[in-house]
Amino acid sequence: MAAFETLLVERRGPVGWLVFDRPDAGNAMNALMMRELEGAWQELDADPAVRVIVNTGNGGAFQTGVDVAQMSRDLGALREQSRRTRDFELRFTGWHNAVTKPVIAAVNGVCAGGGLHFVADADVVIAAADATFLDPHVSVGQASVYETIALAKKSAMEPVLRMAFLGRAERMTAQRAHAIGIVSDVIDPPDQLRAAAQELAEQIARRPAEELAAIKRALWNELERTP
Amino acid sequence: MTYPELDTLKLERRGPVGWLINNRPEQLNAMSAHMRDEFETAWRALDADPDVRVIVHTGEGRAFQTGVDVNEIASDGVGMQRYRESVEKFDFHFTAWHNDVWKPVITAVNGICAGGGFHWIADSDIVIAASDAQFFDPHTSIGQVVSIEAIGLMKRMPVEAVMRMAFVGRYERMPAQRAYELGMISEVVDPPERLRAAAQELAEKIARNSPAAMAATKRALWGALEMGLTDACKAGAAELVGMWGHPDQEEGPRAFAEKREPQWQPLAGKPKS
Numbered sequence: 001m002a003a004f005e006t007l008l009v010e011r012r013g014p015v016g017w018l019v020f021d022r023p024d025a026g027n028a029m030n031a032l033m034m035r036e037l038e039g040a041w042q043e044l045d046a047d048p049a050v051r052v053i054v055n056t057g058n059g060g061a062f063q064t065g066v067d068v069a070q071m072s073r074d075l076g077a078l079r080e081q082s083r084r085t086r087d088f089e090l091r092f093t094g095w096h097n098a099v100t101k102p103v104i105a106a107v108n109g110v111c112a113g114g115g116l117h118f119v120a121d122a123d124v125v126i127a128a129a130d131a132t133f134l135d136p137h138v139s140v141g142q143a144s145v146y147e148t149i150a151l152a153k154k155s156a157m158e159p160v161l162r163m164a165f166l167g168r169a170e171r172m173t174a175q176r177a178h179a180i181g182i183v184s185d186v187i188d189p190p191d192q193l194r195a196a197a198q199e200l201a202e203q204i205a206r207r208p209a210e211e212l213a214a215i216k217r218a219l220w221n222e223l224e225r226t227p
Numbered sequence: 228m229t230y231p232e233l234d235t236l237k238l239e240r241r242g243p244v245g246w247l248i249n250n251r252p253e254q255l256n257a258m259s260a261h262m263r264d265e266f267e268t269a270w271r272a273l274d275a276d277p278d279v280r281v282i283v284h285t286g287e288g289r290a291f292q293t294g295v296d297v298n299e300i301a302s303d304g305v306g307m308q309r310y311r312e313s314v315e316k317f318d319f320h321f322t323a324w325h326n327d328v329w330k331p332v333i334t335a336v337n338g339i340c341a342g343g344g345f346h347w348i349a350d351s352d353i354v355i356a357a358s359d360a361q362f363f364d365p366h367t368s369i370g371q372v373v374s375i376e377a378i379g380l381m382k383r384m385p386v387e388a389v390m391r392m393a394f395v396g397r398y399e400r401m402p403a404q405r406a407y408e409l410g411m412i413s414e415v416v417d418p419p420e421r422l423r424a425a426a427q428e429l430a431e432k433i434a435r436n437s438p439a440a441m442a443a444t445k446r447a448l449w450g451a452l453e454m455g456l457t458d459a460c461k462a463g464a465a466e467l468v469g470m471w472g473h474p475d476q477e478e479g480p481r482a483f484a485e486k487r488e489p490q491w492q493p494l495a496g497k498p499k500s
Contacts, residue, residue: 068480086468088461138436141479141489143443143470145463149451153459156410157383157448161352164444165331169432180410224455 002043006033008058009040014205015198016050016101023059028067029092029114031077038091045099051205051212053094054197055118056106062131065114090146095121095220100213102204106197107131107174107183108190113147120150123216124204125183126197128190132171133182139167153223155182228276235262236269237287243434244427245279245330252288255339257296258321260309267320274328274496280434282328283426284347285335291360294343297369324350324449328496329442331433335426336360336403336412337419342373349379352445353433354412355426357419361400362411368396382452384411437475438494443467 002009008019018040020027029037044050057063071078083089090096092114094103105122111133119125119133137144144164152160159180163172177183185200187193204212230238237248247269249256258266273279286292300306312318319325323332334347336356342365348354366373373393380389388409392401406412416425433441443466450466451459470476475491482489 082471086464088457088464138440138444139479140483141437141440141470141473141475141477141491143440143447143463143467145444145447145467146460148444148448149459149463150456152383152448152451153456156385157452158352158354159410159413161331161445161448162413164448165352165433165436165441166429167433167436169435179408220456224457226453226455226458 002039004036004040006030007036007040009043011047011050012198013202014049014051015201016044016047016053018044018053018055020057020063022067023057023061025067025070026061026064026110026112027057027059027115028064028070030067030070031074031081033067034077034081034092037093038097041091041094041097041099045094045097045101050101051209052102052104052201053099054104054106054201055094055122056194056197057108059109061109061115062105062107062111063115063118064110064112065117088146090117093117093121095150100216101209102201102212102216104197104201104204106193107133108193110134110171113137113144116147116151119182120147120154124200125177126185126187126193126200127174127177127183128193129174129186129188130190131174131177133163133174133177134166134168134171135163136168138165139169150223151182156180228272228278230272230276231268233265233269235259235265238269238272240276240279241427242431243278243280244430245273245276245282247273247282247284249284249286249292251296252286252290254296254298255290255293255341256286256288256344257293257298258343259296259299262296263321266322267326270320270323270326270328271496274326274330277493277495279330280438280494281331281333281430282323283333283335283430284323284351285337285423285426288338290339290341290344291334291336292344292347293339293341322346322350329445330438330494330496331430331441331445333426333430333433335422336362337422339363342366343376345376345380348411349376349383353429354406355414355416355422355429356403356406356412357422358403358415358417359419360403360406362392362403362406363395363397363400364392365397367394368398380411384409435488437479437489437491439473439475439492440470440479442494443470
């Protein structure tokens with residue numbers, strides 16, 4: 001497997017792990033991580049030994065979105081990212097990369113702003129009991145679009161609107177995210193999160209790969225229907 | 228800005244928060260033909276006021292809203308026919324959504340919300356309720372069809388609960404707590420008397436965020452109800468890019484770095500034509 005600087009990519013049995021690995025930066029995406037994410041998803045999706053993918057983070061945060069400070073020092077990367085944002089050619093998540101295998105997001109801590117991409121675009125989401133969710137975009141003068149659109153399509157809309165408009169003023173707890181169906185399992189104690197994710201992934205991996213891919217395709221296609 | 232004097236609604240501003248208060252408490256805030264017209268005036272007035280960053284909608288008395296004024300319909304000889312043309316054309320002006328209000332709207336449900344009252348739940352952004360608030364839809368119990376409000380609700384919450392209310396009619400009420408569990412509302416305020424204070428606090432938190440960014444976000448998210456996921460994201464991208472170059476995008480990070488409150492550009496919707 002290729003070596004990555006900002007991610008850890010590994011295989012445990014039938015489960016491929018994609019782990020954000022910039023713990024000192026809240027796992028925020030710098031230019032390198034954005035490039036590496038595309039390669040990592042494609043590598044795991046292409047690996048026949050991987051049946052299910054788990055996405056989590058190292059350290060106290062799951063994902064906190066674009067590393068604005070780093071990007072502002074790398075104008076070429078900023079320009080390219082702006083173009084991709086404008087043209088909807090992002091390659092951060094499994095969905096962006098047309099991954100065909102089931103993706104489990106295992107939210108290990110704070111998930112903020114652009115981090116919500118990885119929750120919205122996963123198939124199954126579980127969270128550590130101390131994980132929190134917030135969307136600070138409007139608090140810094142940014143619109144909140146892709147992440148909240150997908151979240152609102154997949155769950156009750158009101159809590160998503162509340163998160164989008166409250167910005168950094170409020171955090172949704174893992175328990176509330178569980179109650180309204182954004183996540184399907186809350187892991188307590190939090191340090192059991194990875195074990196729980198591995199176990200869940202192994203259960204899913206028992207199903208034939210073609211069947212899983214067909215189910216995923218059918219259900220995500222439903223989200224494309226014009227109501 | 229001075230607001231128009233209205234007979235059936237109260238309008239006021241408290242700090243950055245515009246309040247729209249249903250004011251027919253004796254009729255449980257049921258909507259007469261006159262109130263229906265005044266709603267448009269009210270939404271437009273609050274939307275056009277640049278000092279209003281967030282709108283809160285609530286009711287006087289023990290009901291939030293109970294739909295069309297059935298007594299008026301039954302007694303004045305015109306009945307529902309008066310609404311035929313607007314229903315056929317889907318040309319309404321009594322909710323924020325009907326009036327293209329792109330400021331955040333909080334509905335604070337202060338008691339009974341019945342039947343047509345769901346229009347303002349379905350068409351607002353954030354909904355909170357007093358702990359003794361109750362929700363039910365009596366349309367089918369009085370021989371009426373429920374459609375528009377329930378369709379709006381179904382798009383934003385689990386469908387089963389909406390169908391149950393539609394079919395059970397007046398014979399069951401959903402408590403605020405259940406509405407919270409379902410994600411129909413995001414906060415239950417107890418004791419109920421604290422509802423307006425809680426709504427004001429919530430609105431003031433929201434008012435600290437960029438008005439332009441919130442309007443773009445609202446257009447993207449409400450637009451997404453009309454489209455499939457990829458198309459909605461592409462339309463959302465236009466809203467995102469539309470913010471580039473806006474002064475708030477410079478001001479937000481600068482204020483954050485300088486540890487001060489941002490000075491956002493004011494935003495005003497279109498006045499009533």
